[in-house]
Ligand code: NAD
């Protein structure tokens with residue numbers, strides 16, 4: 001049995017679905033179901049006895065500890081977080097509460113549970129902390145990609161809160177001996193991503209005939225990774241990672257935001273042509289830039305390849321086609337997440353960016 005936090009969110013749900021598709025080991029899926037958590041993501045597991053879903057907050061250490069003692073997992077895989085940079089700019093408090101204090105409470109519960117295991121259980125136990133490349137800050141155009149030894153320099157409340165959580169996890173290994181592992185991954189895309197993030201937002205707006213908002217000049221660079229590749233990396237690190245180590249995970253796939261949006265428009269033009277015969281590119285709208293916007297992220301994932309043999313299976317071309325097709329095939333999923341709470345967020349975030357909705 002493994003204990004997954006945040007398994008109703010984008011990456012967590014993909015991880016749980018992949019995990020149960022590939023083996024028989026059960027999952028306790030612990031998720032607060034914030035705006036980003038969606039039980040519909042787990043609909044395929046409704047009658048699966050290997051999947052135990054529990055609604056709860058990682059900040060509630062007593063709840064977590066009771067579940068750990070009840071289910072006796074051999075590992076915790078920690079995805080739960082507030083994850084959207086723009087939201088962290090408008091309201092950082094939730095990011096401090098969940099990403100920092102929540103991770104602290106989870107670590108304390110894990111330590112209490114782990115300390116009481118016998119020697120073999122202690123040695124086999126793992127705490128896998130899923131983090132981001134954004135902790136390293138921003139790169140210039142000619143800088144080498146981030147490695148595991150790049151100094152932390154977070155620039156948003158989101159990345160600062162994730163950096164703090166990474167440091168706490170590190171300290172629990174060095175101070176208490178908790179067998180922790182940390183992954184720092186680049187931008188993910190794929191099925192079940194909440195349409196506040198660039199790729200699903202562009203797909204949803206394109207189909208709705210709405211503007212496609214590009215922050216600033218659109219020349220910022222991200223290193224995109226298909227979510228199933230991130231899930232495979234997490235499984236590999238859980239299996240064979242060395243406690244106390246951190247591993248960078250990336251797609252070897254740097255692209256400007258403008259190139260990503262053009263690619264999405266071109267695929268949509270071929271799969272679902274606009275009624276007026278024009279291109280979705282005509283909906284592109286340049287809007288006010290994000291404050292503190294990091295210019296470039298790029299990951300050097302050679303340690304993970306060299307030491308654990310992981311490489312991404314998808315290229316951007318193959319992954320993005322699958323992704324666009326998935327969103328076209330699941331209009332009900334998109335409509336469902338675009339609920340009242342989401343509509344209010346669009347008001348807050350885009351109203352000052354040139355009235356793009
Ligand atoms: P998401 O926002 O889609 O999902 C987060 C999940 O965590 C949701 O299901 C939410 O309900 C749950 N959650 C939030 N607060 C909680 C709390 N206090 N207690 C319990 N559950 C809570 O995020 P995501 O994109 O799936 O990211 C998952 C993890 O991966 C995060 O830690 C994020 O920092 C990291 N990450 C994401 C990316 C990316 O591109 N999305 C890249 C690298 C790393």
Ligand code: TYD
Nearest residue numbers: 085187196197198199201213214215220257
């Ligand atoms: P996002 O998906 O929010 O991920 P992150 O900020 O964690 O990298 O954004 C990806 C890039 O796309 C980032 O440079 C901001 C930009 N962006 C836009 O230009 N327009 C948008 O509407 C959004 C949501 C993001």
